[in-house]
Amino acid sequence: MARPLGSLVLVVGPSGVGKDSLINGARKALDNDKRFVFVRRTVTRPADAEVEDHDSMEVEDFRLAEDAGRFALTWDAHNLRYGLPISLETDIALGKTVVANVSRHIIGAAREKYPACSVVLITAEISLRAERLISRGRESADQVTARLARESGPVPAGISPVIIDNSGSLAIGVTAFVLALRAIAAVE
Numbered sequence: 001m002a003r004p005l006g007s008l009v010l011v012v013g014p015s016g017v018g019k020d021s022l023i024n025g026a027r028k029a030l031d032n033d034k035r036f037v038f039v040r041r042t043v044t045r046p047a048d049a050e051v052e053d054h055d056s057m058e059v060e061d062f063r064l065a066e067d068a069g070r071f072a073l074t075w076d077a078h079n080l081r082y083g084l085p086i087s088l089e090t091d092i093a094l095g096k097t098v099v100a101n102v103s104r105h106i107i108g109a110a111r112e113k114y115p116a117c118s119v120v121l122i123t124a125e126i127s128l129r130a131e132r133l134i135s136r137g138r139e140s141a142d143q144v145t146a147r148l149a150r151e152s153g154p155v156p157a158g159i160s161p162v163i164i165d166n167s168g169s170l171a172i173g174v175t176a177f178v179l180a181l182r183a184i185a186a187v188e
């Protein structure tokens with residue numbers, strides 16, 4: 001029997017809501033579950049392993065990599081460029097549930113390219129996000145303000161995101177997120 005196709009899980013939500021923290025927590029919790037692959041983003045920003053496990057690239061190298069077809073998806077935000085590696089297509093073809101932190105603005109494009117895709121929307125009140133971004137300390141005060149003010153795009157028709165409230169402790173958020181990922185993988 002043919003192996004079932006995998007899918008792409010788009011983890012979205014406003015800055016400071018906890019996307020990277022939940023993804024890191026789920027990666028550890030699901031370490032032994034070979035159904036899941038957690039994608040490393042490439043970002044034109046120096047890597048900070050304590051906050052996010054991404055690959056860093058200079059802007060010109062990013063452009064060359066994009067032209068060479070090394071990214072499955074790319075987007076721009078916060079004066080940075082972001083990409084997901086083309087290798088995720090192999091993982092989807094191998095039947096994996098591929099989990100990636102992406103912009104709210106590329107849900108439509110991602111769905112067009114990868115129809116087997118679901119969306120997990122992380123939420124938390126703006127006051128909590130403000131506290132978290134300040135304590136994260138990666139951005140300046142002006143950059144934090146701009147991130148808090150950044151708006152979402154519309155969720156494309158036909159997509160019903162799974163909503164995870166990360167207003168409580170990180171442990172509770174990770175538990176809810178892991179349950180959602182297991183449920184998504186189970187119905188593929």
Ligand SMILES: Nc1ncnc2c1ncn2[C@@H]1O[C@H](COP(=O)(O)OP(=O)(O)O)[C@@H](O)[C@H]1O
Nearest residue numbers: 015016017018019020021132136168169170173
């Ligand atoms: N549930 C939580 N409770 C307390 N702090 C959290 C929680 N989730 C994330 N954080 C902290 O909030 C900050 C922003 O989290 P991060 O995962 O970088 O968010 P995002 O990727 O959505 O911008 C980080 O310093 C992180 O440690």
Ligand SMILES: O=P(O)(O)OC[C@H]1O[C@H](OP(=O)(O)OP(=O)(O)O)[C@H](O)[C@@H]1O
Nearest residue numbers: 014015016077082101102103104105150
């Ligand atoms: O279009 P948006 O939905 O606002 O998202 C814009 C970008 O910001 C986030 O990355 P980044 O790690 O730079 O920021 P964050 O951790 O503060 O969310 C997110 O993963 C997107 O790559």
